[in-house]
Amino acid sequence: MSDMIQITIDGREIEAQPSQTILEAAQNKGVYIPRLCYMKGLIPHGSCRICTVMVNGRPQSACTTPVAPGQVVENNTDKLMALRKNIIEMLFVEGNHYCMYCEKSGNCELQALAYRFGIAAPKYPYLFPQRDVDASHRDVLIDRNRCILCGRCVRSSRDVDGKHVFEFVGRGPEKRVAINAEAKLSDTNLEVRDAAVEACPVGAILKKRVGYAVPVGQRMYDHEPIGSDVEAGAAK
Amino acid sequence: MANNGKPKLATTSLAGCFGCHMSILDIDDRILKLVELIEFDKSPVDDIKEFTGQCAIGLLEGGCCNEENVEILRKFRRHCDILISLGDCAIMGGIPAMRNNIPLQECYAEAYLNGPSVYNPAGQIPNDPELPLLLNRVYPCHEVVKIDYHLPGCPPPADTIWEALVALLSDKPVDLPYELVKYD
Numbered sequence: 277m278s279d280m281i282q283i284t285i286d287g288r289e290i291e292a293q294p295s296q297t298i299l300e301a302a303q304n305k306g307v308y309i310p311r312l313c314y315m316k317g318l319i320p321h322g323s324c325r326i327c328t329v330m331v332n333g334r335p336q337s338a339c340t341t342p343v344a345p346g347q348v349v350e351n352n353t354d355k356l357m358a359l360r361k362n363i364i365e366m367l368f369v370e371g372n373h374y375c376m377y378c379e380k381s382g383n384c385e386l387q388a389l390a391y392r393f394g395i396a397a398p399k400y401p402y403l404f405p406q407r408d409v410d411a412s413h414r415d416v417l418i419d420r421n422r423c424i425l426c427g428r429c430v431r432s433s434r435d436v437d438g439k440h441v442f443e444f445v446g447r448g449p450e451k452r453v454a455i456n457a458e459a460k461l462s463d464t465n466l467e468v469r470d471a472a473v474e475a476c477p478v479g480a481i482l483k484k485r486v487g488y489a490v491p492v493g494q495r496m497y498d499h500e501p502i503g504s505d506v507e508a509g510a511a512k
Numbered sequence: 513m514a515n516n517g518k519p520k521l522a523t524t525s526l527a528g529c530f531g532c533h534m535s536i537l538d539i540d541d542r543i544l545k546l547v548e549l550i551e552f553d554k555s556p557v558d559d560i561k562e563f564t565g566q567c568a569i570g571l572l573e574g575g576c577c578n579e580e581n582v583e584i585l586r587k588f589r590r591h592c593d594i595l596i597s598l599g600d601c602a603i604m605g606g607i608p609a610m611r612n613n614i615p616l617q618e619c620y621a622e623a624y625l626n627g628p629s630v631y632n633p634a635g636q637i638p639n640d641p642e643l644p645l646l647l648n649r650v651y652p653c654h655e656v657v658k659i660d661y662h663l664p665g666c667p668p669p670a671d672t673i674w675e676a677l678v679a680l681l682s683d684k685p686v687d688l689p690y691e692l693v694k695y696d
Contacts, residue, residue, distance in 0.1 A: 368604075372613075373604075374600075374606070374607070374610070375600065375666070375695035375696045376600050376606065376607070376666030376695070376696050377607075378696070381695065381696040382696065387695055390695070391690065391693060391694070394693070396603075396661070396662035396663070396664055396693065397597065397603045397604070397652075397654060397659075397662035397664065398604075401655055402604060402605065402609075402652060402655070404605075404609065404612035404613050404649065405613065406613045407613075492696070498691070498694075499690075499691060500690075501690055
């Protein structure tokens with residue numbers, strides 16, 4: 277097609293459609309750009325900054341930046357990898373992430389990114405913040421100890437489910453995901469089949485009574501790093 | 513004890529559950545190869561209580577929840593060339609660290625006064641000088657002393673421990689495959 281756009285990612289020529297973001301264009305050609313708050317089908321948020329790439333020498337989030345003719349994108353550089361690793365480590369210390377008993381372990385995108393980046397222990401001191409759990413709902417619970425504020429539940433509930441069950445409140449360290457009810461999650465119109473429940477990349481929003489269903493060794497990230505599926509697409 | 517010129521290995525369980533030590537034993541018959549490579553020093557494996565000399569490697573299970581843990585950890589740092597945090601408790605406090613956002617008074621009250629199975633008519637909270645004092649919170653080992661390597665897992669798989677020890681004892685970089693570095 278004549279209206280295709282040419283960009284380069286790490287020196288490799290990539291053909292993209294004008295409506296695509298850098299992340300989507302890369303993904304289509306088998307180049308994995310690590311991400312957390314991005315989710316296919318949702319309006320990009322650009323908040324986790326893990327997909328930060330250098331676009332013509334400037335840092336930009338790949339999930340929100342549209343492709344433009346002649347863009348020179350750097351993705352897999354030592355500097356960017358170090359930056360992403362630092363963000364992931366900060367996410368681990370600023371929440372209470374107890375992987376050893378978390379139902380999401382093995383299928384968690386935050387944990388999987390830490391595995392991919394080879395993080396054995398975060399270099400920052402743990403904060404052990406005070407967070408709360410709301411298990412009032414019949415089928416779903418929200419454990420804010422594990423929340424990384426990616427906003428995927430907020431966007432899914434608003435844009436896919438049309439319900440506005442979740443919203444951010446507060447700022448800085450006080451920021452948290454609130455629910456659209458006076459008191460409890462059980463007071464909202466959230467249902468277990470809502471997209472917002474599926475959207476959580478970590479173990480903050482969980483379905484009840486289905487935990488640990490998949491044995492260790494058969495879970496999503498037990499054998500292959502996150503992004504391997506995207507990179508396998510490059511071989512085609 | 514005769515040294516035979518072999519490097520020494522010390523291990524300990526601080527605020528841990530001994531699960532990581534079970535994982536050490538889970539190397540199975542490779543433990544026979546291990547004792548060809550090293551000699552166990554202070555460790556629950558051979559029940560040696562005090563260091564007999566300088567050790568090449570110290571394996572630490574558990575974080576620091578009381579003053580005794582800190583003392584032993586510092587002793588390990590002094591007596592070991594390489595210190596390894598073994599498992600999630602040593603690395604991030606683990607299950608004991610779940611008390612970290614509950615005030616210490618409340619923890620004591622729940623354990624000795626208000627807990628559903630507590631029988632304590634005198635209402636005493638143990639306070640013998642023999643007992644190590646609890647710290648205000650549980651600390652990961654690397655927030656107390658310098659730690660050289662971290663092997664995550666709950667527990668770390670036996671293969672992870674084996675591969676790391678063999679690499680260190682043969683002066684090779686500890687470069688573990690993807691499947692051996694897991695947090696659960």
